[in-house]
Amino acid sequence: MFGNFAAAVPQGKLLGTMTDDLETRFAIACAVAREAGTLARRRFLERPRSQRPNMKGHQDYLTATDSEVEDLIRSRLAHLLPGDSFFGEEGGGSFDHDVWVVDPIDGTANFARGIPHFAISIAFVRDNRTEIGIVYNVMQHELYAALRGHGATLNGETIRVSGLAEISHATVEAGWSSRLPIAPYVALVDGLKNAGVNVRRAGSGTLGIAYVADGRTDAYCELHINSWDCAAGIVLVQEAGGFTNEFFAGDGMRSGNPLLATNAALCGKLAGVIGIPI
Ligand code: IPD
Numbered sequence: 079m080f081g082n083f084a085a086a087v088p089q090g091k092l093l094g095t096m097t098d099d100l101e102t103r104f105a106i107a108c109a110v111a112r113e114a115g116t117l118a119r120r121r122f123l124e125r126p127r128s129q130r131p132n133m134k135g136h137q138d139y140l141t142a143t144d145s146e147v148e149d150l151i152r153s154r155l156a157h158l159l160p161g162d163s164f165f166g167e168e169g170g171g172s173f174d175h176d177v178w179v180v181d182p183i184d185g186t187a188n189f190a191r192g193i194p195h196f197a198i199s200i201a202f203v204r205d206n207r208t209e210i211g212i213v214y215n216v217m218q219h220e221l222y223a224a225l226r227g228h229g230a231t232l233n234g235e236t237i238r239v240s241g242l243a244e245i246s247h248a249t250v251e252a253g254w255s256s257r258l259p260i261a262p263y264v265a266l267v268d269g270l271k272n273a274g275v276n277v278r279r280a281g282s283g284t285l286g287i288a289y290v291a292d293g294r295t296d297a298y299c300e301l302h303i304n305s306w307d308c309a310a311g312i313v314l315v316q317e318a319g320g321f322t323n324e325f326f327a328g329d330g331m332r333s334g335n336p337l338l339a340t341n342a343a344l345c346g347k348l349a350g351v352i353g354i355p356i
Pocket of ligand 1: 138139167186187255281284300302304
């Protein structure tokens with residue numbers, strides 16, 4: 079029933095009885111992400127080519143797979159870790175103490191348009207701090223994983239943020255959504271371009287942040303991002319030696335906040351250009 083789950087759980091751990099055990103949670107989250115990825119991959123490959131996308135709002139896509147994948151993750155975690163709470167982008171939930179914050183398909187617009195750049199994002203948050211972050215790049219079979227204090231990995235190999243220090247050499251992903259007016263985004267891109275930055279936007283916030291942890295890009299920024307899109311990526315970047323602003327400040331968990339995630343050498347310079355203090 080739980081796929082390869084048994085192999086992923088450290089020997090000697092008794093599920094449901096060690097609810098304070100972050101290592102057990104970490105192993106469970108990795109296994110659940112891979113199982114959910116198998117479902118998402120199958121749905122992506124079998125989707126009808128002529129499908130008209132369903133929209134939740136302006137440039138805000140919805141697919142049946144979002145809910146199906148979220149339901150799978152929710153039911154696995156509820157069964158294995160019944161004391162934890164759960165919040166998913168599609169079905170909601172509660173943000174109580176010890177909460178799993180999940181985006182079942184981040185990059186839904188890409189998924190809906192047949193672009194294989196989307197990810198499953200699973201974060202475990204305690205006391206407004208991400209302890210576990212899993213980002214599964216479904217079509218590339220790339221599992222990014224971080225357990226606070228134990229580093230960040232990609233398919234088991236340690237990853238680090240880039241060491242780039244010169245802003246005019248930097249590549250920065252600038253996330254965008256229809257939640258904010260257009261003018262501040264245009265001003266953000268303008269500021270980055272004037273500083274000599276190569277600005278990109280690939281349509282999955284969680285993957286964009288994971289790419290910072292992996293040194294594929296030098297920073298990710300967004301003027302408003304939701305916790306389910308970035309909570310996992312935040313611990314990935316921090317465990318890979320990078321820095322983020324205080325995303326969870328105020329009501330960040332429920333209402334979202336700005337985000338800047340980058341390396342040590344660029345954080346001061348980018349914070350100045352973008353206006354998100356680190
Ligand atoms: C969106 C994507 C996008 C980011 C937005 C998110 P969704 O999530 O991650 O890249 O800029 O802030 O809302 O709709 O694909 O789950």
